[in-house]
Every structure is written in structure tokens, then in C-alpha cells.
Amino acid sequence: MSRTARNATVGIATAVALTFGITACGSSGGDDVAADEKQTITVWAMGAEGEKLTDVAEEYTKANPNITVKVTPVGWDVAHQKLVSAAAAGTLPDVAQMGGSYMGEFAELGVLEPVDTKTFDKKDYFPAGWSQGEVDGQAYGVPWYVDTRVLYYRTDLAEKAGVTEAPSNWKEMQDLATAYQKKAGTKWGLSIQPSGLDTVQNFYSFLYSAGGEIVNDKGEAVIDSPEAVKALEEYGSYFDKGLSNKSVQPGYDVVKDFGNGRVPMFFGGPWHVTLLNEGQPQIKGKWAVANVPADKSSVSMAGGSSLVISKDSEHKAAAKEFIKYLTDTKGQADWYERTKDLPANTAAWASGDLADDTNLQVFKKQMDTAKSSPSLSNWTEITDKVDQAIAKVTQGKASAEDALKTAQSEIEGLVK
């Protein structure tokens, strides 16, 4: 089969699924099964979570013998497509893990059950975590874990470069990057993505800290604001000055280069702590995390995952019980122990490592101010325009102002 045919086939396999989907939707929605009846609920979880959740599910079943939890791990790379196909075919699992960026899409598809706010209380969770599960003021997902990006930096190399404190603002960060390169002999100063899909995730720390946004609360595109221009100029200057690598291939993993000292700084999520401890033990104690260096203030992006219940599920009551188990204080602390995913439930931070570990406190502090992306169904497309603007600047093809002006006019056409 030629590639066109193959591409076409994939596309239309979706269409076929849709056709069957209509009938599936029509036939379901029967009587809901009560939580105390014997039943099996299906759960999809992505990546590492999918693997670890199996153990939790077993324990849950031991405590609640009438409910069998069947977990299917799904790879992140196929997660989106799989969820969309399942939504179309009406075969979504009872419970699914969903990234914040998916929420708008699936809410628009009308396949998610609204969150029962009597059971799950907004004020128990980080604001950014809760708002990720919200679309147009209606909550569809219960925050499961949160993440945010902070600055990872090599303390040993910083000492070599004559710097003893973590950079707290843009100037200090760039000075440190320069010093790393000049005095400590590192190949680069800071690792940020120059172009390609999701470059915007690196840019958020700059954009939000400068007080900029892509789309504001009123739903208007504001990416050409002076704050955004300033942020992109700062971002681009790292490439101009040779402090950051202009050519980073898709799938690049910074951890190795951080370990061998070629890259002394990068913006990373909580999972990088585990990756560094396990994969680069030779630099244990030679690195630290710091809050995102501030311009107006220190604001990072908020990410993470929520748990949603499918509208078609016949086991909503049991699904709710299971989600409650995963997101209450005890379940969240236990989940942290297993995965090092940061609890979305703030009460879980009151004890153990979560209360004492200084690295974790950096994350908690960042999380208090972190900003989540608006839940728009075409958010991927909107951020793609920002990705392109960033690429133009980092490749030296346009000024920050011109690139963002173009992005602004394109995004205006997308936010209606």
C-alpha cells in the first residue's frame, strides 16, 4: 500500500469508527450500576502512570472486592489519537487520565461527565490544577497530579564559574549562562527549544514571568503585547549570543547532556528529579532546582493530568469512588511515593518528603503561582502559531515584534 493510501486509510478509519460510533452512542446510556454492586471498571492511563496505576488498582480491589479495576496503560505518543478514536466510537473507558491540553477538545466533543462538585471540592486543589479540568467554567476533570517547570542548574559548575546563588531574575540567568560557557567551559549556557512542536512550553516561563499571555481571560488574542515581545526578545537573545543550541532534534533528551556538563541549565518538570537521580547518579548533589527567574514575577506553566469519567460509562458511581480514592489526601501522598508525581491536592503536601524536601518546596512555591493554558479545543493550533513565531526569531529570520504580530493576526482568526 502506498503512503497516500495508508494515510488516507488512517484518516478514514476514524470516519468508519464514527459511523459505528453513532449507533454505539445510541444504544448505551442504560441504567447505571450502583457503586456497591459487583462490577469491573476500565481505566486508561498514560506513560509511567499507566504502569504504576496497575499496582494501586490491585490494592483498591483488595479493599473493595466488588469493584475490579482494569487498567490499560497507553503510550503518550498515541494517547491523543486513541482517545479521539475511542470518543468517536463511543468506546471510551469508564475513567481516563487526560492532559490539561486535551480537556477543551473532549469537552467540545461532549463525551465527558461533569465533575460532581459535592464530592470534589475546588478549594482542596491547586488553582492551576483545578482550572485545567475546567472548560467554560464547568469542571470535567478532577486534578490527579500537577506539574510545573522550574530551573535545573548545575551547582558545581556554577561554583567553577564564580556564582554561588541561583539566578532570580532574567539578567542573573543570562549572566550565569554566559559564565558557565566562558568560565566553566560548558558547550551551552541554557537548554531551551529553538523550534518545532511544543516549543511554546519552554517559552511560557518567559512569557508568563513578563506578564504576557497568548489568549487572555476574555478569550482575546494578546500575543503581540509589549510584555510578550519583551519575553520573546529575551528568549531569542540566548540563540543570538550562542548560549543556546539553534538545532535541537525532535525527541532530544536533555538529561544526558546535563549529566555530562554540556548543558548546565534547563527548564524541567518534577519527573526530571527521578530521571537525574536514576540516570545520572554521578552528579548527585551537584545540581539544584530554583524557581523560574523572574521578570515582573516568577510564573511558570502548569501542567499535569486530570481524571475524567466518560459520559457513556455505566459505572459512574464506582468510577467516582475510585477517583476519590486516588485524589484524597492519603491516595495522593501514596501516589507521590510511587511515581514522584506532585499531588494536586494541597493537603497531601503537609507531611513526609513533600513537607520537608527543599527541592519539592521549590515546586510547591512555583505551583502556587503557575498558570495553566486556557482550555480551548483548538489550543494545539493556536500554540503552533506561537511555535512558528519563536522559530522565526531563534533562526534569526524576524524580529520578535514582527513574528508576534503575524502570530497575533493568525490567532485572532482562531479564537472566534
Next chain:
Amino acid sequence: MRTMTSRAAESAKAQAGPGASTSPAGGPAGRGGGRKRSMGVQNLAGWLFSTPFLVLFLVFMAFPIIATLVMSFTDFGLRNVTHPLDAEFIGFDNYVKLFGDEKFLKSLFNTAYFVVVGVPLTIGLGLVVAVLLNNGIDRARTFFRVGFYAPVVTTIVAVAVVWRFVLDPSDGLIAGLFSEVGLTAPDFLGSETLAMPSMIAMAVWRNLGTVMVLFIAGLQAIPTEVREAARLDGAGAWQEFKGITVPLLRPTLLYATVITTIGYLNVFEEPFVMTQGGPSDSTLTVSLNMYREGFNFFHMGYASAMAYVLFVVIMGITVLQLRLLKDNTK
């Protein structure tokens, strides 16, 4: 392209070999007298045996192809995934929009670039390698054949790992060679001018084996008597190549050119794994563009229109190639 290999080799043999028999399907001659009586049963059995294929064909080929065509005239988007019948017919709007879409035009240009440079290189090098392997090297011939064919059967992910190492500007293979002589290697995948040639190099390396197999099959079908006769008449190696090999290889050449062109017009995997279309869309091909519009942004209608434009382009070029190259053989 890869999946076509075995079939391609077969039909190349059939085309190239003057002695090769005609289609094995055969005529009705063999069935003779019992034909009338058993026709109903035979027909039934025939249909029964073809049912699995027919069902698969209808569901996974015919239906999608027609559905894509229908979708290309609608504004099929994300919300239509659950409510397909709500999609609105918008006539030729998608097609009109395509030709004002800078990104699409750029991807069309990139694809043309890929084909215009890639096809002659693949065919030319494939022919050279095939001729060398067929005549030149007596020892370790199998080893070299396998060597050139290996990339064809290697998964693209493994290929990407190897090529990233080769092209890495700071500690890759080429960078190492450059620094040996005191030069700095260019940043192949990060440069707008070099990214596409790098993709082409990769594709040529990957597809050379397919073409080579076709040519070797074609070369071996040339009767030795013809060559011996030419040599008796005093033809040198070049004359033999020009006067005997190339003309007798023409059907294979035509076939190889057509399938390579079709494959390259569809190029997707190389830019997908290596550059994601970057930097600045310099390696964005039509297929990759289509994939992104369809599956990243859910502009299904628009992506379907793109698929059909690509289909028309491929058909046009194929017909043209068949005309141009075939007439010469007569």
C-alpha cells in the same frame, strides 16, 4: 514503498524477462466442457474465497477513499468526530483555500524538490550499484547485495537513530571527519538550506536497495547470448552497457522510476522523525502537512482536500512518465 518490494521484484521480472510467461491467471481454455454445469458452483466458490479480501478492501480501501473525497467537500472538524453528519458541505472551498495557503504551497514546492533531486539520484545510483554487483564483484556479492538492501528493511526509528548520529553537528560522524581536517561541520538538520538535502540523502540511502533489486532482476533476465554476440562483434564494456543493457532494461527502468516517484511524492517518514518539517517548514512535505492538519489540528475536511490534490498530482505525473518513457521503447 517498502511493502511493495516483493511484488515489485516479481513484476519487474515478468516485465523484463523476454522469456517470462504471461500472467499465471490463465485463460478459460483449461476448463473445457464441464464449464456450463459447474459454473454456478464455481462462481459461488470464487465469491466465497474472495469474500475476506473483498470485505477488507471495501472497509479499509474503497470506503475510506470515497469518504475522504466526500469529506474534502465539507468542513469536517473536531466536533464532527462524534457527530459526523453535522459536517457542512462547503463545495470547493477547501480546494480554493489550499491554493492560497502559503504553507501548502511551500510543502508542494518541498515535495517537488524532493522528487526532482531524489528520483534521479535513487535510480542512477541504484543502476550503478546493480550493474557493479551483477558484473564487477564476484566474491562477496551476496554480502554487498544484503548490505545495500538492509536499509530497506530497517525500521525508520532505527534509521533515525543512525542518521542523527551521522548528522549531529557537534559529535556526529560527519562532524568528526570535518574536525579531522580542521573544519567545522555544518548543522545539517538545523539549516534551512541543508535540511532538505539531508532528507534526500537519507531517502536515497533507504530506497536504493529496492531499486537495486529491481535492476538486478532485470539485468539477470538479459540473455547471455545477446551479450556474447555483442562481445564477438567487438563491443567494449561501455558500448555493451549503452547498446544492450540500457535498452533491454528499459521496462524495469520505467517501473522503478514510476514507483520511486510515487513513493517520494508521498514522503512522510523522514521529515516526521528527523525534523518535524523544520526548520521554518523547510522540510515540510505535503504528506506531513496533511498529517498535521488532519491529526494535530483536526481539519479533516481540509486535510482530505490535500490528499486529493496530492492524488491528482501523483496520477498526472505517473501518466506522464508512462507516456514519455514508454513511447521511447518502441
